[in-house]
Amino acid sequence: MGFKRTEANKLLVACHRRCCVCHRYCGIKIELHHIQPNEDGGDDSIENAIPLCFECHAEVQLYNDAHPRGRKFHPDELQDHKGQWLRICEESPGALLMPQRPYDVGPIQALIDELEFNAEISKLTDDDTIGALFLVTQFERSISEGLFSLLPDQVRRPISATYATLMRANMYLTKMATMPWGGSGSAWHQAYAFAMKAINRSQTEIPEAYEALLAHLGHKKEDADGIKGDGKKPPRLMPGVG
Numbered sequence: 001m002g003f004k005r006t007e008a009n010k011l012l013v014a015c016h017r018r019c020c021v022c023h024r025y026c027g028i029k030i031e032l033h034h035i036q037p038n039e040d041g042g043d044d045s046i047e048n049a050i051p052l053c054f055e056c057h058a059e060v061q062l063y064n065d066a067h068p069r070g071r072k073f074h075p076d077e078l079q080d081h082k083g084q085w086l087r088i089c090e091e092s093p094g095a096l097l098m099p100q101r102p103y104d105v106g107p108i109q110a111l112i113d114e115l116e117f118n119a120e121i122s123k124l125t126d127d128d129t130i131g132a133l134f135l136v137t138q139f140e141r142s143i144s145e146g147l148f149s150l151l152p153d154q155v156r157r158p159i160s161a162t163y164a165t166l167m168r169a170n171m172y173l174t175k176m177a178t179m180p181w182g183g184s185g186s187a188w189h190q191a192y193a194f195a196m197k198a199i200n201r202s203q204t205e206i207p208e209a210y211e212a213l214l215a216h217l218g219h220k221k222e223d224a225d226g227i228k229g230d231g232k233k234p235p236r237l238m239p240g241v242g
């Protein structure tokens, strides 16, 4: 199942690997979305594919009908976005030369990157490496930009739980940094014990949150569809996961 590799290639070239809705350049961070989902009778013909960045893909796919906010994307509208962008690429290629903001990473991609970084931090538990704080800025950004509320519960829950743990770890790590070192029974040692507990917990929670987010973006599905299509097993998304 999935779009034919040769046709997918042609479409990616035609759109210049730019998202058909927001027009940003995506590089490998692009998805081919089924305009009419398979479960609603959509097929795997290339006419039913629209290239989307992670952010737009998330908005199209993760719209939460239980908590409707804004206006959801409908298949016929997506078809028009695709047609409009491919027309611009073909007829007005000058639009492609316009400067782009180089740091224009959307909140979903940034959250994925932040979780990957935090997975690395969670491994720093030796006496000489412990102390690096977890990053939480992209999580806060996803809330302040209204993205978080668009995610369905099964994605939101593991992410919230993970960040609660990371914030707790940060609090104890910060406490440790401001206290004089102390042995067993001291306030420092207690902060250390709580920090370790939170960090250990984060080692399983971060991959769960990461996988939940990727699964709902359909990344794994794209891999299986063979968009990377070299016949090899898709690379593991994160060490220790998958």
Ligand SMILES: [Zn+2]
Pocket: 019, 020, 021, 022, 023, 024, 052, 053, 054, 055, 056, 057
């Ligand atoms: Zn986009």
